[in-house]
Structure formats: structure tokens, C-alpha cells
Amino acid sequence: MQTSSEAMAGPLHDSGARPIDSKGILDWLIMETRDQRFIDNIFVDLCERLVQAGVPLARATLHFRIHHPQWLGARILWRKGLTEADIRMFDYGVEDTTQYLNSPLYAVNNGASQVRKNLEAATDDEVPNSLYEELRADGFTDYVALPLEHTLGKRHVVTFASDREGGFETVHLEVLTSLLPVLALVSEIRLKNRMARTLLETYVGPHASEQILAGATTRGSGVTVNAAILICDLRDFTKLSDLWPRDDVIELLNGYFDAMSEPIERHGGEILKFMGDGLLAIFPLSNPRACENLLQAIGEAEVAIATLNQENLARGREALGYGIGVNVGDVMYGNIGSRRRLDFTVIGPAVNIASRLENLTKQAKRPVLLSRAFVELAGRTRDMEHLGAFPVKGLDDPIDVFAFSSSTAQAAE
Structure with a gap:
């Protein structure tokens, strides 16, 4: 009997196009990333594999809250054509800014199961100078933000954006959501390893x-x-x-x-x-x-x-x-x-x-x-x-x- 997770992991078809091998990506994520120490490298590889599999992905981000004496959080950004992730740190206090409070990150961090935005047309309720305006100006057509659930209720955020006309189809979103539980486990291990290193560096110094x-x-x-x-x-x-x-x-x-x-x-x-x-x-x-x-x-x-x-x-x-x-x-x-x-x-x-x-x-x-x-x-x-x-x-x-x-x-x- 096939479980629901196995059904989600099987080959999916994009409107008659070639199959999207989500199971192959899932197997790679589970079995072949064990020797990779850094989550940003895994994330870049994951995004490139999704593109090669037929998912019209052009931009993706991971947003983590981290335990660091100087930084509240970090954002890992991949864009189509980049071979390395762009990593940006965020100061304490950013969570009180208007920009964050009006963002999809705020909604997901506060319980939303998904935030999706059609970027091909502006809407009257859109906040000026928002993330959506920036993405639209850069040629993106569709955006989705999803929760990345770690243990003990710790919630982080992963986002995906497309530049394909019409954006993501349902089959694409099914592939992306099917990977989230494993991505959560893989990222939590790396995040906690980095957290342990950061805490030790903070309290005893880098060499010690x-x-x-x-x-x-x-x-x-x-x-x-x-x-x-x-x-x-x-x-x-x-x-x-x-x-x-x-x-x-x-x-x-x-x-x-x-x-x-x-x-x-x-x-x-x-x-x-x-x-x-x-x-x-x-x-x-x-x-x-x-x-x-x-x-x-x-x-x-x-x-x-x-x-x-x-x-x-x-x-x-x-x-x-x-x-x-x-x-x-x-x-x-x-x-x-x-x-x-x-x-x-x-x-x-x-x-x-x-x-x-x-x-x-x-x-x-x-x-x-x-x-x-x-x-x-x-x-x-x-x-x-x-x-x-x-x-x-x-x-x-x-x-x-x-x-x-x-x-x-x-x-x-």
C-alpha cells in the first residue's frame, strides 16, 4: 500500500510535458547530502536540480532565525544563473520594521500555511514599495512563501518565485511542497551544527x-x-x-x-x-x-x-x-x-x-x-x-x- 508521502514523491507530469522526477530529487536530498556541511550549498544544488527537472524556478530564498549575539536572522538567496548563494544577515529590531510586518515572511512566521502572489498584475491592496513590487520589476510572475517546520515548533520560511508566463502550475507546487519535510530535516541539522559552532565561538573564541x-x-x-x-x-x-x-x-x-x-x-x-x-x-x-x-x-x-x-x-x-x-x-x-x-x-x-x-x-x-x-x-x-x-x-x-x-x-x- 502506497503512503501519502510516497504518492507525493512519485513522478509528476506538467500538462503533458516530460515527467518531473521529484522522487529523484528527494532521494538525493535524503541520501547524497550527508557530506555537505553548509545548507547554502545544498540549497543552491536543490534549486538547480529543480530547474533541470522542469520546475520553472527562477528565484528561491531560505529565511532562518539564528542564535547569534549580533544577528537575529539570515537569508540565503538563489537566483537562476548564480552558482553560489547570496547570504545576508539581519540585525535585531528588523522584526519591528514596517517592511517586515507587511511581508509574507511575517504572515508565515505567524501561522500562515502558505502565502502566494500572482505577480503578473498589480492589485489595489498591494503595499507600496513592497517585496512584490521589487519582484515584479525584476520580471518574476509568481511567488509563494511556505513554512519550514523544525522541531519544538521552530518555524522558518522558504520562498520560491517563477519568471514563467502563468507562473507555477499546480504540479510545480506539489513538487515543491513534497520536498519541504526533508528540506526541514536537512536544514535543521546544518542550522543546529552552525548554532553550536556560533555559541562556542561566542563564549570561548574561534580557536578553542x-x-x-x-x-x-x-x-x-x-x-x-x-x-x-x-x-x-x-x-x-x-x-x-x-x-x-x-x-x-x-x-x-x-x-x-x-x-x-x-x-x-x-x-x-x-x-x-x-x-x-x-x-x-x-x-x-x-x-x-x-x-x-x-x-x-x-x-x-x-x-x-x-x-x-x-x-x-x-x-x-x-x-x-x-x-x-x-x-x-x-x-x-x-x-x-x-x-x-x-x-x-x-x-x-x-x-x-x-x-x-x-x-x-x-x-x-x-x-x-x-x-x-x-x-x-x-x-x-x-x-x-x-x-x-x-x-x-x-x-x-x-x-x-x-x-x-x-x-x-x-x-x-
């Missing part, structure tokens, strides 16, 4: 996330890495957090971390953790420019902090102070923690010295302090200011400490 996804999840697992280490701390944060409203404190911290983090990441550093009002980052010395990149990142961060302080002063707030300690050496990079709760971080004497240097900035009255080991490796001994040898907690011998001279600071900016 790769290590974890590759299986480095055992307590004590790790490697020795030779790296330049940067530790930064915000000054007088306890006083500020006691005096300021909570939302202002959060805004202050976010602004400060943006100013510090973006230059670090831009120059190849990896932020391993935020520690209250501080951060820990490394620049692996596998990159021969690691030390120079770290210095460049500090220079750009200082400029960004100065700009932020100007904004704070203009709003009647105090300027932010900070301390940065820099060292270089071997660190143990891996999983540390309890049996059930791990932290992917770096530890070792080199990290301890960077921390001591950061704390020493209060005594030295300089915002950035660097160890002799780092300065010599960077080849910057002559253009840094030697402040002398300072005793530090936990070390028997004092450490030679350097700071930016005025000329060094200008060169780093």
Missing part, C-alpha cells in the same frame, strides 16, 4: 571552539602553546558599579570591551575569557608577526578607549582607566575544571607574570607594562622605556618592566 568541536572535551586535555599574552583590567570598576544604575554599568562594560576586543581580534589575537571587568587574550607565536600584532592592537585599543572616554565625558560620566600587562612564554592551553564543568583557557607562569604586570600598572602609573622577554622577542628594546626591575608577588626575582615611550605609543596607533 574548533578544539572542542574536534573532541577536546576531556578534563586535562590540552597542548603547550608558545604565545604572547595580554591581560587587561578596568580601573575602579567596583566604585562605578556601586554608583551607577545597572543598565549604565552594562553599557559601560560593553563599550569598554568593544574598544579592547575588536582590535585584538582584528589583529589575530584570541580572547579566551572575560573576567568581570577584565579580559585574557593570547597571540600564538606560530604567527611570526604575533608580537607586532599585539602592539598594534594595543595602540588601536587605546585610541578606541580615548574616543569612548570623550563620549562618556560629554554625557557627564567619568573617563575610564585601565591597566594592561603583556608577557610571552609557553602556556598550557586546554580543559581545566571540575568533572562536569570545564573551562578552556591558558595557565602557566607566563600568564601569572602578565597578570602581575597588569596589577603593577597601578603602582607604576603607566597604563601598559611589558616584560623584558616580550620586548626583546618583539625587537623593541630600544624604542621602549625601561622602568627598572620590580619585585612581584610569587616570584623570587624581580622582573624587568618596560612601558611605551611617547614615540612608541604614536607608532603603535
